[in-house]
Amino acid sequence: MTGILDSVNQRTQLVGQNRLELLTFRLMGRQRYGINVFKVKEVLQCPKLTVIPNLHRLVKGIAHIRGHTVSVIDLSLAIGGRPTTDIDKAFVVIAEFNRSIQAFLVSSVERIINMHWEAILPPPQGSGRAHYLTAVTNIDNELVEILDVEKILAEIAPVDETMDANIGAEIAQAQMDKPTVRRILIADDSTVARKQVERAITSIGFEVVSVKDGKEAYEKLLEMASHGPIDDQIALVISDIEMPEMDGYTLTAEIRRHPELKGLYVILHSSLSGVFNQAMVERVGANSFIAKFNPDELGHAVKTALIN
Structure with a gap:
């Protein structure tokens, strides 16, 4: 797993060609999810988590990673699913969104898939979890959901929208x-x-x-x-x-x-x-x-x- 992002710096040529690479993963169930590799800094086995008072209910704990202290967000719980169990076997996806570093707890991480943005489609009308989806795609005849991470982060730490x-x-x-x-x-x-x-x-x-x-x-x-x-x-x-x-x-x-x-x-x-x-x-x-x-x-x- 430590080598899954080794070639990320070679992937920038995909940008501008309407292409991307998805890192696919699963939460508490069979459904597959994806995140753009460009947003991912690292994937690792879930480290020891420290629970402190007054954490947001979606934050599983605090981890010390590469000299930084980051909040580990339970991604399954964040989209209305079951809390992640078997923490020792779970993984964290370290990602950078909106100028900050986040850690997302996931049950398992699979592989990186090279795709064309034309194959990434808006979520179907009436889909059950559309509230937290920005897009869907089909990989190996299986639906892969791309989550609205910005919505999840806004619920945990709302930003000031007031302009001077x-x-x-x-x-x-x-x-x-x-x-x-x-x-x-x-x-x-x-x-x-x-x-x-x-x-x-x-x-x-x-x-x-x-x-x-x-x-x-x-x-x-x-x-x-x-x-x-x-x-x-x-x-x-x-x-x-x-x-x-x-x-x-x-x-x-x-x-x-x-x-x-x-x-x-x-x-x-x-x-x-x-x-x-x-x-x-x-x-x-x-x-x-x-x-x-x-x-x-x-x-x-x-x-x-x-x-x-």
Whole structure:
């Protein structure tokens, strides 16, 4: 298991080709789940956990890993399942989301699978655990569920969504000097993340066009362009990177290739981290990258977009 991520640094060429690699695992049952390898730092046998008073009910305990103290979240319990048992035989997936390190307790870890984002689909309507899903896929004729980790983390440690009022005033001043349409397209497959961005953007007086993946975003932009110049209808695009059917890198590349869309300002806004991000931003032609989720940084990025 220690070698399962040895080649992660060689996997960055998949980004920008609408491809990803999923690390698959199981919780308390037969259902398989997946997480993007780029978010995973390490997988290891569950270490000794320390239970301290007043822990959140979803946190199984505290672990000391590589000189850091991390909370170990029981992923099965977090999505409404049974608490994880046989801790000594369980594993922890160390991942980085939204600028912080988390440890997720899982029953077993299986393998890494190379996939195309087109094979990652939105969850079916009416699925029982859709409340915690961002996507599903089929591997070896078996349904694999991709969890909305951002929703789980928001329930454990809610983030401050309030944007500094001064930023709104600065944006208003910038628009007096250079008027633009006050509408922004937001693409994100996580309901929680999408709502966070929507609230931040509407708080500074913008209308929001909200979609759940890159494919839907591109189709919406094409529809707008068919009715007239895109700059008269939308100020900029804020897009997640990881999304079913079409990721944010591919969306940006498609925008740059289209003669009627290529001038759009694109901000990539993602929980993904890593040194490859800036290189990929430049490669696909995005204007900027922001790690989730800081409303003030998002506001400053919008202001920069409007000034430019």
